[in-house]
Amino acid sequence: MTTSTSVTASPTFLDRVRTYSPPRRYLPVAATVALLIGMFGAGSLRYQGFADPQVVLNLFVDNAFLLVLGVGMTFVILTGGIDLSVGSVVALSTMIAASTLQAGWPAPVTIIAVLVSGTLLGTLMGLVIHYFEVQPFIASLAVMFLARGLCYLISVESIPIREGTFTAFAQGSVPLPGGYHVTPSVVVAVVVFAIGAWVLHMTRFGRTVYAVGGSESSAHLMGLRVAFVKVGVYTISGLCSALAGLLFAAYTLSGYSLHAVGMELDAIAAVVIGGTLLTGGRGLLLGTMFGVLLLGTIQTFISFDGTLSSWWTKISIGTLLLIFVVIQRLLTRRQN
Amino acid sequence: GDKPKPSASSDSITMGFAQVGAESGWRTANTKSIQETAKTAGIELKFSDAQQKQENQIKSIRSFIQQKVDVIAFSPVVETGWDTVLMEAKRANIPVVLTDRAVDSKDTSLYKTFLGSDFVVEGKKAGEWLVKEGDAADVNKDGSIKVVELQGTTGAAPAIDRKKGFEDAMKANPKITIAASQTGDFTRDGGKKVMESFLKSQKNIDVVFAHNDDMGLGAIEAIEAAGLKPGKDIQIISIDAVKDGMTALAAGKINYIVECNPLLGPQLMDLAKKVVAGESVPARVLTEETTFDQAAAKAALPSRQY
Amino acid sequence: MRELLRRPLFWSTLALLLLIALNTAVTPSFLSVRLQDGHLYGSLIDILRNGAPVLLVALGMTLVIATRGIDLSVGAVAAIAGAVACVYIAGSDRPAATSTVVSAVALAVGVCILLGLWNGFLVSVFGIQPIIATLVLMTAGRGLAMLITDGQITTVVNPAFKVLGAGFVATLPVAILIALAVFAVTAVLARRTALGMLIESVGINPEASRLAGVRARTITWTVYVFCAFCAGVAGLMIASNTSAADANNAGLWIELDAILAVVIGGTSLAGGKFSLLGTLVGAMFIQTLATTIPTIGIPAEANYLFKAVVVIAVCLLQSPRARAAFRSRRPVSTVKAGAA
Amino acid sequence: MTQVTTSIPPPAVGTPVVEMRGISISFPGVKALADVDFRLLPGEVHALMGENGAGKSTLIKALTGVYTIDEGTVTVAGTDHRFASPADSQAAGISTVYQEVNLCTNLTVAENMLLGREPHRFGRIDVKAMNRRARSILDRLGLSIDPGSSLGEHSIAIQQLVAIGRALDIDARVLILDEPTSSLDADEVAKLFAVMGDLRDQGVAILFVSHFLDQVFEISDRMTVLRNGKLVGEYLTRDTTQLALVEAMIGRELETLDRLEHQAPTAAPDEARVPLLQVLGLSRKGSLQAVDLEIYDGEVIGVAGLLGSGRTELARLLFGADTADAGTIDVRGSRRRFRTPRGAIGAKIAFSSENRRAEGVVEDLTIADNMLLTLQAARGWLRPVPQRTRDRLVTEYIKALDIRPPDPSALMRNLSGGNQQKVLLARWLITQPELLILDEPTRGIDIGAKTQIQQLVAKLADEGMSVVFISTELEEVLRLSDRVVVMRDRAKIADRFNDESVTVAGILATIAAGGADTKEEDSDA
Ligand SMILES: Nc1ncnc2c1ncn2[C@@H]1O[C@H](COP(=O)(O)OP(=O)(O)OP(=O)(O)O)[C@@H](O)[C@H]1O
Ligand SMILES: Nc1ncnc2c1ncn2[C@@H]1O[C@H](COP(=O)(O)OP(=O)(O)OP(=O)(O)O)[C@@H](O)[C@H]1O
Ligand SMILES: [Mg+2]
Ligand SMILES: [Mg+2]
Numbered sequence A: 001m002t003t004s005t006s007v008t009a010s011p012t013f014l015d016r017v018r019t020y021s022p023p024r025r026y027l028p029v030a031a032t033v034a035l036l037i038g039m040f041g042a043g044s045l046r047y048q049g050f051a052d053p054q055v056v057l058n059l060f061v062d063n064a065f066l067l068v069l070g071v072g073m074t075f076v077i078l079t080g081g082i083d084l085s086v087g088s089v090v091a092l093s094t095m096i097a098a099s100t101l102q103a104g105w106p107a108p109v110t111i112i113a114v115l116v117s118g119t120l121l122g123t124l125m126g127l128v129i130h131y132f133e134v135q136p137f138i139a140s141l142a143v144m145f146l147a148r149g150l151c152y153l154i155s156v157e158s159i160p161i162r163e164g165t166f167t168a169f170a171q172g173s174v175p176l177p178g179g180y181h182v183t184p185s186v187v188v189a190v191v192v193f194a195i196g197a198w199v200l201h202m203t204r205f206g207r208t209v210y211a212v213g214g215s216e217s218s219a220h221l222m223g224l225r226v227a228f229v230k231v232g233v234y235t236i237s238g239l240c241s242a243l244a245g246l247l248f249a250a251y252t253l254s255g256y257s258l259h260a261v262g263m264e265l266d267a268i269a270a271v272v273i274g275g276t277l278l279t280g281g282r283g284l285l286l287g288t289m290f291g292v293l294l295l296g297t298i299q300t301f302i303s304f305d306g307t308l309s310s311w312w313t314k315i316s317i318g319t320l321l322l323i324f325v326v327i328q329r330l331l332t333r334r335q336n
Numbered sequence B: 001g002d003k004p005k006p007s008a009s010s011d012s013i014t015m016g017f018a019q020v021g022a023e024s025g026w027r028t029a030n031t032k033s034i035q036e037t038a039k040t041a042g043i044e045l046k047f048s049d050a051q052q053k054q055e056n057q058i059k060s061i062r063s064f065i066q067q068k069v070d071v072i073a074f075s076p077v078v079e080t081g082w083d084t085v086l087m088e089a090k091r092a093n094i095p096v097v098l099t100d101r102a103v104d105s106k107d108t109s110l111y112k113t114f115l116g117s118d119f120v121v122e123g124k125k126a127g128e129w130l131v132k133e134g135d136a137a138d139v140n141k142d143g144s145i146k147v148v149e150l151q152g153t154t155g156a157a158p159a160i161d162r163k164k165g166f167e168d169a170m171k172a173n174p175k176i177t178i179a180a181s182q183t184g185d186f187t188r189d190g191g192k193k194v195m196e197s198f199l200k201s202q203k204n205i206d207v208v209f210a211h212n213d214d215m216g217l218g219a220i221e222a223i224e225a226a227g228l229k230p231g232k233d234i235q236i237i238s239i240d241a242v243k244d245g246m247t248a249l250a251a252g253k254i255n256y257i258v259e260c261n262p263l264l265g266p267q268l269m270d271l272a273k274k275v276v277a278g279e280s281v282p283a284r285v286l287t288e289e290t291t292f293d294q295a296a297a298k299a300a301l302p303s304r305q306y
Numbered sequence C: 001m002r003e004l005l006r007r008p009l010f011w012s013t014l015a016l017l018l019l020i021a022l023n024t025a026v027t028p029s030f031l032s033v034r035l036q037d038g039h040l041y042g043s044l045i046d047i048l049r050n051g052a053p054v055l056l057v058a059l060g061m062t063l064v065i066a067t068r069g070i071d072l073s074v075g076a077v078a079a080i081a082g083a084v085a086c087v088y089i090a091g092s093d094r095p096a097a098t099s100t101v102v103s104a105v106a107l108a109v110g111v112c113i114l115l116g117l118w119n120g121f122l123v124s125v126f127g128i129q130p131i132i133a134t135l136v137l138m139t140a141g142r143g144l145a146m147l148i149t150d151g152q153i154t155t156v157v158n159p160a161f162k163v164l165g166a167g168f169v170a171t172l173p174v175a176i177l178i179a180l181a182v183f184a185v186t187a188v189l190a191r192r193t194a195l196g197m198l199i200e201s202v203g204i205n206p207e208a209s210r211l212a213g214v215r216a217r218t219i220t221w222t223v224y225v226f227c228a229f230c231a232g233v234a235g236l237m238i239a240s241n242t243s244a245a246d247a248n249n250a251g252l253w254i255e256l257d258a259i260l261a262v263v264i265g266g267t268s269l270a271g272g273k274f275s276l277l278g279t280l281v282g283a284m285f286i287q288t289l290a291t292t293i294p295t296i297g298i299p300a301e302a303n304y305l306f307k308a309v310v311v312i313a314v315c316l317l318q319s320p321r322a323r324a325a326f327r328s329r330r331p332v333s334t335v336k337a338g339a340a
Numbered sequence D: 001m002t003q004v005t006t007s008i009p010p011p012a013v014g015t016p017v018v019e020m021r022g023i024s025i026s027f028p029g030v031k032a033l034a035d036v037d038f039r040l041l042p043g044e045v046h047a048l049m050g051e052n053g054a055g056k057s058t059l060i061k062a063l064t065g066v067y068t069i070d071e072g073t074v075t076v077a078g079t080d081h082r083f084a085s086p087a088d089s090q091a092a093g094i095s096t097v098y099q100e101v102n103l104c105t106n107l108t109v110a111e112n113m114l115l116g117r118e119p120h121r122f123g124r125i126d127v128k129a130m131n132r133r134a135r136s137i138l139d140r141l142g143l144s145i146d147p148g149s150s151l152g153e154h155s156i157a158i159q160q161l162v163a164i165g166r167a168l169d170i171d172a173r174v175l176i177l178d179e180p181t182s183s184l185d186a187d188e189v190a191k192l193f194a195v196m197g198d199l200r201d202q203g204v205a206i207l208f209v210s211h212f213l214d215q216v217f218e219i220s221d222r223m224t225v226l227r228n229g230k231l232v233g234e235y236l237t238r239d240t241t242q243l244a245l246v247e248a249m250i251g252r253e254l255e256t257l258d259r260l261e262h263q264a265p266t267a268a269p270d271e272a273r274v275p276l277l278q279v280l281g282l283s284r285k286g287s288l289q290a291v292d293l294e295i296y297d298g299e300v301i302g303v304a305g306l307l308g309s310g311r312t313e314l315a316r317l318l319f320g321a322d323t324a325d326a327g328t329i330d331v332r333g334s335r336r337r338f339r340t341p342r343g344a345i346g347a348k349i350a351f352s353s354e355n356r357r358a359e360g361v362v363e364d365l366t367i368a369d370n371m372l373l374t375l376q377a378a379r380g381w382l383r384p385v386p387q388r389t390r391d392r393l394v395t396e397y398i399k400a401l402d403i404r405p406p407d408p409s410a411l412m413r414n415l416s417g418g419n420q421q422k423v424l425l426a427r428w429l430i431t432q433p434e435l436l437i438l439d440e441p442t443r444g445i446d447i448g449a450k451t452q453i454q455q456l457v458a459k460l461a462d463e464g465m466s467v468v469f470i471s472t473e474l475e476e477v478l479r480l481s482d483r484v485v486v487m488r489d490r491a492k493i494a495d496r497f498n499d500e501s502v503t504v505a506g507i508l509a510t511i512a513a514g515g516a517d518t519k520e521e522d523s524d525a
Helices: A011-018 A023-046 A053-078 A085-103 A106-132 A137-155 A164-171 A182-202 A204-214 A216-221 A226-252 A262-274 A285-305 A310-331 B025-041 B054-066 B083-091 B119-132 B157-170 B187-203 B213-225 B243-250 B265-276 B294-303 C002-006 C008-026 C043-066 C074-091 C100-126 C128-148 C157-168 C172-191 C197-203 C208-210 C216-242 C253-265 C276-296 C300-318 C320-326 C335-339 D056-063 D085-090 D107-113 D125-140 D156-169 D184-199 D213-219 D242-250 D311-319 D341-346 D365-381 D387-400 D418-432 D447-462 D475-481 D504-524
Strands: A175-176 A181-182 B013-019 B043-049 B072-075 B096-099 B113-117 B147-151 B175-183 B208-209 B237-239 B257-258 B284-286 B292-293 C034-036 C038-041 D018-027 D030-040 D045-049 D071-076 D080-082 D095-096 D172-180 D206-208 D222-227 D230-236 D277-284 D288-295 D300-304 D326-331 D335-338 D349-352 D435-439 D466-470 D481-490 D492-499
Touching: A023 A216, A023 A285, A023 A310, A053 A085, A053 A181, A053 A182, A053 A226, A053 A262, A053 A285, A053 B054, A085 A106, A085 A137, A085 A262, A085 C253, A106 A137, A106 A164, A106 B072, A106 C300, A106 C335, A106 D156, A137 A204, A137 C253, A137 C300, A164 A182, A164 A226, A164 B083, A164 B096, A164 B175, A175 A182, A182 A204, A182 A226, A182 A285, A204 A216, A204 A226, A204 D107, A216 A226, A226 B054, A262 A285, A262 C128, A285 A310, A285 B043, A285 B054, A285 D172, A310 B043, A310 C128, A310 C197, A310 D018, B013 B025, B013 B054, B013 D080, B025 B043, B025 B265, B043 B054, B054 B072, B054 B083, B072 B265, B072 C216, B083 D085, B096 B265, B113 B265, B113 C034, B119 B157, B119 B208, B119 B237, B119 B257, B119 B292, B119 D095, B147 B157, B147 B187, B147 B213, B157 B175, B175 B187, B175 C300, B187 C043, B187 C216, B187 C276, B208 B213, B208 D311, B213 B237, B213 B243, B243 B257, B243 B292, B243 B294, B265 C208, B292 B294, C008 C128, C008 C276, C008 C300, C038 D475, C043 C074, C043 C157, C043 C172, C043 C197, C043 C216, C043 C253, C043 C276, C074 C100, C074 C216, C074 C253, C100 C128, C100 C157, C100 C216, C172 C197, C172 C216, C172 C276, C197 C208, C197 C216, C197 D365, C208 C216, C253 C276, C253 C300, C253 D349, C276 C300, C300 C320, D018 D056, D030 D056, D030 D071, D030 D184, D045 D056, D045 D242, D056 D071, D056 D172, D056 D206, D085 D095, D107 D125, D107 D156, D125 D156, D156 D172, D156 D184, D172 D184, D184 D206, D184 D213, D222 D242, D230 D242, D242 D447, D288 D311, D288 D326, D288 D349, D288 D492, D300 D311, D300 D447, D300 D475, D311 D341, D311 D349, D311 D435, D349 D418, D365 D387, D365 D418, D387 D418, D418 D435, D418 D447, D435 D447, D447 D466, D447 D475, D466 D475, D475 D504
Parallel strands: B013 B043, B013 B072, B072 B096, B096 B113, B113 B284, B147 B175, B147 B208, B208 B237, B237 B257, D030 D230, D045 D206, D045 D222, D095 D172, D172 D206, D300 D466, D300 D481, D349 D435, D435 D466
Antiparallel strands: A175 A181, B257 B292, C034 C038, D018 D030, D018 D071, D071 D080, D222 D230, D277 D288, D277 D326, D326 D335, D481 D492
């Protein structure tokens, strides 16, 4: 709408050259932010203590692992794929971490073992998806079963983590000005987010991710490294899942095969709510961050309420989600 | 944010309760009991449902701390991994009471008391009954007692502990063997489907040990569909004693039920008041639980609350 | 023959047969079917009966997926259907009467159709991405079901209700007969009328279809309604099978099973061409797999591992590239790029 | 073994940069290329000629690694190559624009042009430099669009130019252009040719495919002709005539036609007549300024204009593909409002879009399904077209439009570009509309088929159908139409009867003059 394609156009269009990103790219994210602010306003009017900045910080504290998962999932979804395995890989990572620590491995070795195994699973999945043309949905579903199965193979029972580095990390606190604090996990998550944003928005790899999501066959014909990128995003997702698994292991100081059941849906929901199209090619990592925060806010809302029975909890989550996506849709509708 | 404690007045206590979820009828009865007794005991209840996820439970406990409740009670989804958040509660001087399931922590100062049943004991009770009644259970008189086990959700604490308790007790009678064991996910549907295939793949099943009543009820349906009489041709032992289970027991379709009492409300409120008042409480409070055979069930059925 | 080898249906059928062969090898009586109380009895019959709900849901899902959508709410809808029917029967004056069951079923199916209208509305009119639009009902729906049953497992004692999921006519399970009837009607509607072609065209290229005058919006809306209808009937079967409505667990994860069945059946999640026969085979495969685990005695801890291995094997079996690679031949030319 | 039939062009300017020998490629059921030899010399523009489905695009894809070759060898700059992907061929210095626009509409113009070669600064993509570089390439093609704008906003012609721009930016020794000019107007073509001329002078070898014979004779040095996947011969352009070329392509003589035998409806506005379509003040913000238009039965209205002049938007509004902000449409005297294409189809209006890949083709359906889609949609799903009617219609149109392969069950995605276009045309003809709106219907269609289609349009008009005919080829517009509407800057600037006084030059002059008055208006786009 903003630009003309007229060949005989006057030079006034040159002015537009300078404005790089059309604002409509940011529209869904802007809508998310507006809603988030609105929700906090409503929350602080209703519940005492809701407006405390520490509540906002706790959103990060409690969802650090989800943010890391969301970063990986955003890459995958932007190429038009999907990764259902992330929840199980988180569980597997907690299991590997807990069992190796129990066996007396030093923390750095454990961390490397977890990251390597998650990344390998991701790469494997990417290879199967790209080279054998297996649909991402079933390939990642298979990996989901596989990772969950490996968890049980390690142990059916939950394993506590008592190792010093992990407990120190888990119980550590990063003070912020004003008497507030976050946990080291938040720092890790924010760093991962920043790196993710850099790679996605500032590098050639990132552009290719968008191109593959826009049209894989076009990207192929344009001579882009489609295979590298497609395998790459699943590798990134695997790495992020493993990292999220470590954060989760620290968060719960345990390894358990039933951890993170259904967390893949939370991650997918956060990405999609953040304005990324499930069909690929459109979306921003920033949106994912707000998507995660939004899911967290819905939960905070409900736990502050404290009067909802189990089923009203579910219904309220659904309703808030609905209100949210409908408003977001209305706010962004104008673009077409 | 330094807002005054909302319930600083000594007469009203605010309790934050983080429930596991509402995954079964047992759990719902448990929730109801707590909500109702809180009301009658004059305790303001902040209830949150974790939908079977530990991270949700940690989040709600953290939010209870944020809201400065007087006491926190919760049924842990899993035993491990509570040190961090309980430490935060301790730092905020909020006492914690565990219900239903224990936590696995070296630092016992993190919580005041644990109220709940012992799953291992439940499994043991079931096993002991089978050892005692063993020969009657050998329905086909072939000298060996062939048990099939319907496990709860793989990895869930009740499933692991009940299995362990049962296996321990069973050792007392070498004729008892577990021929097959598979998860039925604590559901009727799961119990029925698994039992259907056991009936086809195993010969001469004598006993079904179901980790909860629902799976036992499912097994009854499968046994009936196979043209056999549950309770006679194949004996059934289960755990929980919910209403449907007790009805089946009274009707002779189940042979033995070990109770797992969900009505923790009164005991919990009692403990909570004591803890808030700073009185000392025992570190472990067992719920009052019993076992039922068919006769006992007939007698107890009219007065059952759930 | 070569033509045959290229069809995904061939490979999924082969996978199904292999699975049955495995069962028979471990449990020789697996294939045996005998007459018991006037109806057929045996593992195969169990698979048919227990596979009916998955088949139904997968049928609805096939059409939704063909329009490039997805419906995550089917499990919740199934739970709601069971809850509505059981609560209605349990609360009525004559809880054992057949007439009560008829109105209960009608009520439950009606509710499900409303839910389908709701999903379809969000997707086709509001233009919300299907996965999120149906996630709303997936989350809230189970809450609704629990609200209806008050969180309890509602047991009904009614022989007529039992027929739906566990009954038999002419020695065959009613459930599979219903599912096959829905399958037949769907197949006729899809392939004897123009509906199938129109659905595919909307799924392949929505804009081109709209410009060609296809009622893309109405079609999209309708498939969600149909999917919810199928989920509702499946929910009734699940409830009827155990004569109880379990709001928490009825239809849990059935959406994954259904999607898996559809994909194994050869329909692409990217929309477009669909195969109902493939879905039938896929659903039976899923159910056989579920039955295999207790039958051949896989330990509970190894369930997932076994499933993972089977799913990986099936998808590699179906992938022409993988087969070519294993035969260590030059991969087939990149036909994909033919789209260019 | 296939002998190059005509005289080998003399002093080969050095050795061939590309040499393909004995290339064969089969698809299930089709032998797309059979033992074809081809060579490309540095510093030449080489035209690859042939009918629709002759195998031109397949040969290009075989060369650039999209398809694996069944038999044969490819040599590029003296070394044997077997490219596994387009990326490999790019790395070997071959830059290609494939037939359909293969870009990503979700990215910006600049991103599309420079994907894979983005300028970097401090390890990150330098967006400013990227836009600047894109800007300069666009300027070279005379295109003044914002490089930061999203590609999807632009018309198919602009997208085609962007694709060309992308190929030009690659520093290549071989440039391949598969029908680059199919939606460009004369002005654009001239600019493109100027650029191609420059590159040729720098020694770049250019492979060029087009169905416009004039263009081919203007720019090419040599040509290779394919027919039915086989090599017919290699010719020097200056030694060949158009007629000889056409004969080589189609294997027989082409019946010439200059002025179509089309009876214009007894013309002159008999005021009493009710027009089939009466449009008043139809407009849409940012796309089209108020247009008035009357269309009578049996009339062919040609719409002329340059790129982005609003022709497509006019057609879309008439059809209800977009909704108008203002204005009225009367069909046979009664007021209609088309909010969706269905409404227009109900009023017996048909519209074939210029963007065949995005808005026409349903790739995974068969030829038959694609042809019958609209008819079926109009009948409703409950009344499938009876098998007999179906077979009859499909075979009839496959024959009438000479669609290849003549197999109703062939998948649309496997058809060559021109044949897809024919199927889409058939889709609309089958509905027997009263008004047929054709936006670039002859895009990518070979010379023989183009004449057929023109004759068909004339015949339909004689039978009483009204046609709106939009084409970048002004000659074609003038040859066919009874009345010519001229558009500029998204407004109608002229509407006149097509008598002897109307000429291509005249129309261009009108556009230029109109441009003088309306210069100000396009700045508020
Ligand atoms: N992927 C494919 N699968 C099957 N057949 C194909 C495929 N691609 C092309 N063909 C067939 O190969 C033949 C050559 O097609 P090609 O696209 O090379 O023609 P073309 O000369 O470029 O024609 P046009 O001028 O219409 O673009 C056609 O008959 C076409 O139907
Ligand atoms: N959906 C749209 N959004 C934004 N701009 C549009 C849209 N549709 C058309 N335009 C703009 O309106 C103008 C008219 O475009 P239109 O496609 O009608 O031109 P045209 O005369 O058919 O030329 P072409 O040969 O490029 O198709 C162009 O500048 C185009 O970019
Ligand atoms: Mg071509
Ligand atoms: Mg146009």
